[in-house]
Amino acid sequence: MQVTKYIEKVKIFKHYTNYKGRLFVKTLCDLFNDVAEVQTKFYGVDVETLNAVGATWMLHRLHICLNKMPGENEEVYIETWPSGVERLFALRDYRMIRENGEELVRATSEWMYIDLNRRRPLRQPERVVNISAGHQIPHLQIKSILNEKEFAMTSQGGRYFDATFDNIDFNGHVTQASYMRWLTNSLPFEFLKTYVLIDVEVIYAHEIMPDSRIYSSYRIEEENGQMLVSHQVRDESDSLTHCIAKSVWTKK
Numbered sequence: 001m002q003v004t005k006y007i008e009k010v011k012i013f014k015h016y017t018n019y020k021g022r023l024f025v026k027t028l029c030d031l032f033n034d035v036a037e038v039q040t041k042f043y044g045v046d047v048e049t050l051n052a053v054g055a056t057w058m059l060h061r062l063h064i065c066l067n068k069m070p071g072e073n074e075e076v077y078i079e080t081w082p083s084g085v086e087r088l089f090a091l092r093d094y095r096m097i098r099e100n101g102e103e104l105v106r107a108t109s110e111w112m113y114i115d116l117n118r119r120r121p122l123r124q125p126e127r128v129v130n131i132s133a134g135h136q137i138p139h140l141q142i143k144s145i146l147n148e149k150e151f152a153m154t155s156q157g158g159r160y161f162d163a164t165f166d167n168i169d170f171n172g173h174v175t176q177a178s179y180m181r182w183l184t185n186s187l188p189f190e191f192l193k194t195y196v197l198i199d200v201e202v203i204y205a206h207e208i209m210p211d212s213r214i215y216s217s218y219r220i221e222e223e224n225g226q227m228l229v230s231h232q233v234r235d236e237s238d239s240l241t242h243c244i245a246k247s248v249w250t251k252k
Helices: 025-043 047-051 126-133 176-185 189-194
Strands: 006-011 055-066 075-086 089-097 103-115 157-162 195-204 213-223 226-235 241-251
Touching (some): 025 055, 025 075, 055 089, 075 126, 176 226
Antiparallel strands (some): 075 089
């Protein structure tokens, strides 16, 4: 089977952007999900097909580097492709580019193939391995900013959020795009007015189920003129970590 990149032209509508006219990072994640769904359906490894055999996809890690967010009414191209297999993870990469080839955003992700009922990871099936590794399209190289084993933070602040109906995805739990919104929206308004996001890496640990309440906390530190933020999303009782993340922000 010949594997190619899937490329889709996207217009950045006004409701995709914040009051500065820049694309919401949550909406960026939604757009990534949309283009990935088209390609997985084409290759027969989409969620609906997997559900029929008692399996599904679950995101483990997402890393996004933002050179420049597109603005309101801009038309850009999003490309995605399966980019390899590492241990139990199937890799998928994304790029957002302008028509002249300028790269605005690049991202890479790790997905687990999961037993739908037991919620346990399974070995990647042969079809997925062939699709992910049986081509010559390079895997995007993005330097990690988050070390899971060394991660530790003392919270400076945060906000509570509720997992409502609009946050739930095809697997019956909170979509990864909603995590991204909660991570950024936990930060103070003045911080978000002053700084723009240029790098974010998230590791997803435990599902957030419907009607759950979570606390998204942060710690902000300055380093070499940039703001480094550690994030953690925990359940309301503070007994379970749903995700950890790090992000980098700069003045623009």
